[in-house]
Amino acid sequence: MNQQQSLFDVEETIRNSKSQKASEILTPSTRKMLQLLTSQGINKAVTASLLDLAGASREIVQYIVGPIVTQQNGWQQSIPSWVGKAIAVDRLDAALQEIDKGEVGKLASSSEVVALMxxxxxxxxxxxxxxxxxxxxxxxxxxxxxxFENFKYDKLWDKIGTTPIQYDKIRSDYETLAADIRSRIVKHAVKEGWGKRSSNKNKHPVTATSTESNTKMEQLSLFS
Structure with a gap:
């Protein structure tokens, strides 16, 4: 099944759902398809539109579609491509968890902290x-x-050359930074007009042009 057909199936499933809750509209099979498409580089605007169609909160939709926050100092081109893909996957995973809990998170993921730092x-x-x-x-x-294939991730701290760092040690600084990153992402998406849900489900089409890969980083400066 090609990507466009998969998108059509996801959209139809969401549109035809009899449930009023996003957590129920997004069935396990729909979630798996969204996660697969996201890992393949689907345009984040499509993911955001589908979550909006399913009734996700506007803050979650804005987080999905917002730019990657980094420092544009000439070194941002050194960020590996896998980081951008990881950010898209992490945002969707966080969004689905927040939808299930009925809450909106405050923190960006570790992959987004890497992209900034x-x-x-x-x-x-x-x-x-x-x-x-x-x-x-x-x-x-x-x-x-x-x-990376064939990499011994269980030996990663040895490769880094330091003793393992415990989360409790960096929690305060990390969460302050991660919260600031997510806030900037959402604010930028608001400026772009995202999160203004239509009352008519038929006004959220997913078009063929929306399936183009979006793995290239769209960047927002730390000091924007």
């Missing part, structure tokens, strides 16, 4: 506290997404 780390030395945040976020994103 990597260019900064290449430009200036980080303090020991922020080095720990960066290393923990990198470790967490790498272990969860495993972008």
């Amino acid at each position: 990597m260019p900064i780390a290449f430009e200036v030395p980080l303090s020991s506290e922020w080095t720990d945040v960066y290393l923990w976020a990198s470790y967490d994103a790498l272990v969860r997404h495993r972008p």
Whole structure:
């Protein structure tokens, strides 16, 4: 089944659902298809439109569709392509969990922290506290997404060359930064007009042109 046919099936399933709750409209099979399409690089605007169609909160829709926050200092081109893909997957996973819980999260994922901090780390030395945040976020994103084949992820801390960093040690700084990142993402999406749900489900078409890959990073400067 090609990507466009898969999108059509997901859209029809959502439109034809008799439920009024997004957590029920998004059935397990629909979620799996969305996750598969996201891992393949589906345009995030399509994912956002489908979640909006299913009745997800506007803040979740805005988080899905917002840009990647990074530091545009010339080093942002060094961010590996797998990080952009990981961010899309992490956002969808977070969105589905939040829909199930009936709440809106406040934190961006570790992959988004990596996207922000990597260019900064290449430009200036980080303090020991922020080095720990960066290393923990990198470790967490790498272990969860495993972008490299035949890599011994269980030996990653040895490769990094430091003792394992515990989350409790970096929690305060990490969560402050992750919350700021997510806030910036949502604010930018609001400026772009996302989250204004139509009252008519038929006004949310998913077109063929919306299936183009969106793995290229759309960046928002830390200081925007």
